């Protein structure tokens with residue numbers, strides 16, 4: 001409760017955030033993963049908590065943590081773990097932000113023992129698709145929920161972002177471009193464009209990830225008010 005007594009905008013609301021990479025094991029010493037640090041998603045979890053929400057953060061492997069004391073963090077490793085952690089909190093959450101860089105494929109077989117180098121010059125790995133957490137859980141969403149996804153691309157950014165907004169049933173997609181200076185993995189700044197399902201476009205200037213997170217939370221509060229006036 002702020003000092004002036006007016007309630008925080010997300011007081012009493014539950015929020016679910018996914019963040020960070022996932023790691024898909026190949027054998028006891030190796031995995032497939034990506035460069036996500038989790039910074040952007042963690043900043044969103046902190047900003048939602050600062051706005052009064054009760055936040056559950058399902059966080060892939062990273063050395064970073066949420067700063068806000070009220071964020072409940074569930075640490076996971078694989079896409080499958082992240083799916084189960086998210087599924088457990090999805091239905092009861094009014095605000096859902098999926099910022100994690102989930103592996104799209106995992107090794108089909110996990111070796112029990114460390115794999116040894118063979119005689120040949122190449123190794124072919126068989127991979128299978130992981131479950132798309134946002135798409136699968138998004139298919140069960142209600143109109144009362146606000147569902148936000150991320151889109152990180154190297155090319156045709158806008159086209160792909162709008163495709164995700166539409167196909168994953170989102171209220172808002174946050175588009176990141178790896179081509180923008182000061183944006184992307186492990187930076188403390190980010191440059192994003194927000195696309196909402198009403199066709200609204202908001203291109204934000206380069207700013208700190210915590211300021212970007214606050215802008216996203218403001219947009220979420222607006223969407224909540226439009227959905228339930």
Ligand code: CTP
Pocket residue numbers: 018079098099100101102103104130131132133134135148149150151152164
């Ligand atoms: N996402 C997810 N589960 C997956 C893959 C993606 O929840 N298995 C979510 C991400 O957290 C993000 C959004 O879906 O919010 C878009 O992820 P992205 O990797 O950009 O798109 P994909 O749909 O996986 O398509 P592609 O990687 O081919 O661009």
Ligand code: CA
Pocket residue numbers: 102103104
């Ligand atoms: Ca992907």
